[in-house]
Amino acid sequence: MGVAGSGKTTIGQALAAAIKWEFDDADTFHSVAAKAKMSRGEPLTDADRQPWLESLQTAIAQWLQAEKNVILACSALKASYRQILCGDDSRVKLVYLTGRYELIEQRLRDRHGHFMPANLLQSQFDTLEAPTTAAAIYIDISQDLGAIVQQIRNSLNV
Numbered sequence: 001m002g003v004a005g006s007g008k009t010t011i012g013q014a015l016a017a018a019i020k021w022e023f024d025d026a027d028t029f030h031s032v033a034a035k036a037k038m039s040r041g042e043p044l045t046d047a048d049r050q051p052w053l054e055s056l057q058t059a060i061a062q063w064l065q066a067e068k069n070v071i072l073a074c075s076a077l078k079a080s081y082r083q084i085l086c087g088d089d090s091r092v093k094l095v096y097l098t099g100r101y102e103l104i105e106q107r108l109r110d111r112h113g114h115f116m117p118a119n120l121l122q123s124q125f126d127t128l129e130a131p132t133t134a135a136a137i138y139i140d141i142s143q144d145l146g147a148i149v150q151q152i153r154n155s156l157n158v
Helices: 008-019 032-039 046-065 079-086 101-110 118-127 145-156
Strands: 022-025 070-073 094-098 136-140
Touching (some): 008 022, 008 070, 046 070, 136 145
Parallel strands (some): 094 136
């Protein structure tokens, strides 16, 4: 979990490949209208996010029911969103990707072909409710990808 540009997809895909788990990206669960709104530089409201959260909640419940190990790249910016997504299920582990605003902003500016523009980053930080350290594994994204993946593997014992 983390703001746009924190590396959720890149790190999630690398981790999934390393441990042979499935990978999914919450961005694919957004509606066309939500993606268009973000592309125009308009932040989503909680009402905009509700159908997305419900779709993700359904997918997570199905994965848990089927006992599938899945890495899901998802912003999950607010505690209330995380509660909708996974409640208090101890099988769900949160990895919080955190880094300096300037680093993440530069990553967004360097990224091409994504619906999320760099000018929405501040709104993501404004919305962000960082999880407690007891509820999530904190990962500093200033490290190289291999070190990040290894740190997550060590933290999850996988």
